[in-house]
Amino acid sequence: MPSATTIIGAGPAGSIAAIVLARAGWQVTLVEQHRFPRDKVCGECVSALGIDVLTRLRLIGALRSLGPTKLTRSVLVASDGSSASVDLPRPMWGLSRSALDDALLREARAAGATIEQPARCEDVDVERPHVVIRDLLTNCTREIRSDYVIIADGKAGCSLAPPPRTTDLGVKAHFADVDGRPDSIALFGLDGHYVGLAPIEGNRWNLCMSVPAARVRALRADLDALFEQCVRENRGLASRMRRARRIGPWLSSPLPRHAVRKHWPPRIIPIGNAAAALEPIGGEGIGLAMRSAELAAASLASSRRISHDDFDRLWRVRSIACRAMSKLLSSPMLAGDVIDAMRANDHLNHLAMGWMGKS
Ligand SMILES: Cc1cc2nc3c(=O)[nH]c(=O)nc-3n(C[C@H](O)[C@H](O)[C@H](O)COP(=O)(O)OP(=O)(O)OC[C@H]3O[C@@H](n4cnc5c(N)ncnc54)[C@H](O)[C@@H]3O)c2cc1C
Structure with a gap:
């Protein structure tokens, strides 16, 4: 009833x-x-789990007409610029x-x-x-x-x-003229946190990060200064953002994380x-x-x-799985080893993707 x-x-x-x-x-x-x-503060990548819901509810046509990018790979980049690329078992979308x-x-x-x-x-x-x-x-x-x-x-x-609140913030802005393939989500490891970069509709890119609030406070909430620090700390990020320009405001909000x-x-x-x-x-x-x-x-x-x-x-x-991955990528001591292991072992990549719910 x-x-x-x-x-x-x-x-x-x-x-x-x-x-x-x-x-x-x-x-x-x-x-x-x-x-x-x-x-809204978000990396703006919609996983296959969500695309399945949209399909079952017959919403997929309306959403596809918004022009989401099709994301088929994920790339992990350590601070020295070394990287490993993994094919996503099922495509995701980049959509604002x-x-x-x-x-x-x-x-x-x-x-x-x-x-x-x-x-x-x-x-x-x-x-x-x-x-x-x-x-x-x-x-x-x-x-x-x-x-x-x-x-x-x-x-x-x-x-x-x-x-309970975490001590981390989510920070995001949209950029144009980012170098690199428009079919990949890139995750850049820094010391104690990470940055994500993904293409969305309208030839724009979403740059989003989870960052300790203390680091933002130390910069008096100057998010351009934070971005510049991040670029200096990861060679891969620096090369992708060489020509990039920010085309939207920085947004930030407390990062929720709870069971x-x-x-x-x-x-x-x-x-x-x-x-x-x-x-x-x-x-x-x-x-x-x-x-x-x-x-x-x-x-x-x-x-x-x-x-x-x-x-x-x-x-x-x-x-x-997501918490473990964030800890590994955010540790300059470990990120390089993880990337080496991922390069050498396809089976490990499939397992990691499965644990994160991507298969
Ligand atoms: C840094 C960061 C990056 C992320 N990247 C991704 C990503 O790439 N892909 C992904 O899938 N997820 C990502 N997420 C997670 C994703 O943003 C959330 O899981 C998702 O938004 C949750 O959706 P929701 O509908 O539960 O809540 P929300 O999207 O938070 O929506 C809640 C809504 O409720 C409204 N609201 C709140 N309080 C009230 C009130 N009292 N009265 C009326 N309205 C109210 C708000 O205005 C808002 O519109 C990211 C999150 C962060 C912080």
Whole structure:
């Protein structure tokens, strides 16, 4: 029997849940605080897991028309410039979050969801469960009653206990005139962190990094200075960015990283990053957000329970593999050895790709 649900957050998780439930005849209210299109800190690589969700939900044509780049290789580059290239078992997409999230929100509206935007969820009463939202145009608040509340806010900030903060930041900007093949995701190792570089639609490149907040503070948050330091510390990055120009603002935000939540109240359902957040090095977060949303919404629509185990299976191995890969690449002592091992051993590459969820 279709019911009413309120979904907090129109990132990939929230919009996919809205699409599935609205198509199943549910009364869906999707609450998003920002006006779209909006940019977001993200490497903007969509994994095959996410592309599969888009295909199953017949969204693939609309998304493909945005012109995503097709990514077929991943290249790891140590600070001395030595590198190893691995074919991705299945292609990924390079697509800006402003285009992806805007298109998914439009699909949610077309499926019949009511969109409250710009509106911020300020409270969730987990017992009833109801939500209080503030219309950011009129500054008025009101309560929305529903049978279920889906938390897709990227952090579970207004309901479940927020996970502990990491001491890292995500930093990103778009560039033009980057040298190198437009079919690869490149990951550059630095001392204590890493930088990712990938082509997206419109002949642009996304440069994104996970970086200790202390390093940014030491530079008084001068992100151009941080970028210049990174370029000096990795010869491979320097050669790719020789002619590059930044064509968008630097964005930064706290980097979430936490295991799958073990418990949530009966009619409150966290999906996407609100359920779990992994180290972004593998480019799996958007795919996991969409897949967890699809799983949760399909379970609700068919009156099945969503179990913690369903989510645990999605995230656990990927999380461990991505964290290990980030530690190895961020260690100048180890990165060169890892790259040598990857060059010499195809079997190891296949295993690593499998652990990161790419096969
Ligand atoms: C540095 C970095 C690089 C990354 N690179 C990649 C990558 O290349 N590939 C990949 O797949 N993943 C990547 N990720 C991870 C990816 O960005 C996330 O996993 C993904 O965005 C999670 O989607 P979501 O829908 O759960 O949450 P989000 O995308 O965070 O969306 C949440 C939405 O909720 C809204 N919201 C929040 N609070 C409220 C509120 N109170 N009321 C109303 N609305 C609210 C927000 O405005 C936002 O639109 C990266 C992450 C970082 C930090």
